[in-house]
Amino acid sequence: MTAAPPILQLSAADYRYPRAEAPTLTGISLDLPAGAHLGIVGESGAGKSTLLSLLLGLTSPTRGAVLFDGQPRPSGSQRVLRSFRRSVQMVFQDPYSSLDPRQTVGSIVGEPLRSLRVGDTSERSRMVAEALDSVGLPGNAAGRYPHEFSGGQRQRIAIARAIAPRPRLLLADEPVSALDVTTRVSVLDLLRTLGEERGLAVVMVSHDLSAVAALCHSAVVLQAGQIVERGSTASILGNPRHPYTQKLVSSVPRLPAL
Template sequence: MTPVLELNSASFAYRGQTAPVVEDISFAVEPGHSLALVGESGAGKTTLLRLLLGLARATSGTVRFDGDELKPRDREQMRRFRRSVQCVFQDPYSSLDPRRRVGSIVSAPLRSLGIDSRSTAGPKVTDALERVGLPADAAERYPHEFSGGQRQRIAIARATVCDPRVLLADEPVSALDVTTRVKVVDLLHELKQKQGLTLVMVSHDLSVVASLCERTAVLERGRIVEQGETGQVLGAPAHPYTRRLVESVPRLPA
């Protein structure tokens, strides 16, 4: 099966800097499967998401989409890519424009990709909101009228309204309280199961990783030090750095 997204020996360094942020990264994500990127802050996880989104170009190596090298200057390829790959960002407060109504926010991908106009996007917006557990009348309200968990549901509705094949999620629940976090994780799991979404997720929360992702890649200082089935990586880590990550998870006393 051809991977939907793939990095082949990809490295990235900012202009004027010799030390790469990420170096010699290789992994592949097959359609309908899920991958977690874990590691400490500064390990390069968000940079990898930027490479996968086409927001940054690899200094060396390649990023592939459906087997073809991703070329940001290829307008036709990027049009297909943008319709197929969407992202949910970390902060549900800063990722939604407070000046726009929720319906306008959620319909933005439909309009920007030429799928629907403002006048015809209504039914898909309603479906997307209902799919994430929000009433249709939420479309007429503003982001500040919602809680943090509800805002993240709006962000997920926006990311899934055009029925993408791949969802990239950058710490999608880290800004939420524990109860709301569980609800959003359940929602992502449901969308993954019902829509066959491919999921690539950055997370510090190993319990979220264990519940959502089949495979895990562990990053340390811009390099993958271990990757494989999530149960194996987190249950019997082979690399000392992975073991330290697992051991750092707080546990309730017996």
């Protein structure tokens, strides 16, 4: 069976903030096949958010390359960037602050479609309804406001906004850390189902190893801006080799045997 070609590649990428004494990221190389689910784990300050910013195209590496579909990631005018922006969408950590309370849900989910100039008004309305249905929200959700929904439902709205343009890559920054345990499970199940049904590649940044295990096929472990271990999620969590990974795994709380 032929492996899926990479949708996104980082080649020996470094990133140094202006006037910083040391790089935040050093020598990051990644190949993300189409449809794969990758977890990026590490403690606070490891460089996870900076790496996500590189993948999203908000920053460019100070050394190395970022390739999308085997080509240098586009830059320049909004017209040139529009196709890339449609292909790569983001789910943020906090469903309470990432949604504009003054907009209806329909307007929020349709915002990237308008910004990216996808379809006409009728087609955008249809795509909004499809996205809301895909995340399990009721048919009348489009006319309501974020404050009328629970935290888990708000994160479903955020996911609907991200999938509405029909991207090929979904980036998620700690997407369940602000949710209770039961809701976390349902949102992770939703992300996994959407990824499988739509052939979405998913990259999830998380300090929660159990969340990574529930969603991701493979994982990389970041320490001080460098990848210290990579492989299948099962092998990394079940048989960690690097001392730092061993420390992370050993810190996961476990219920005592009865």
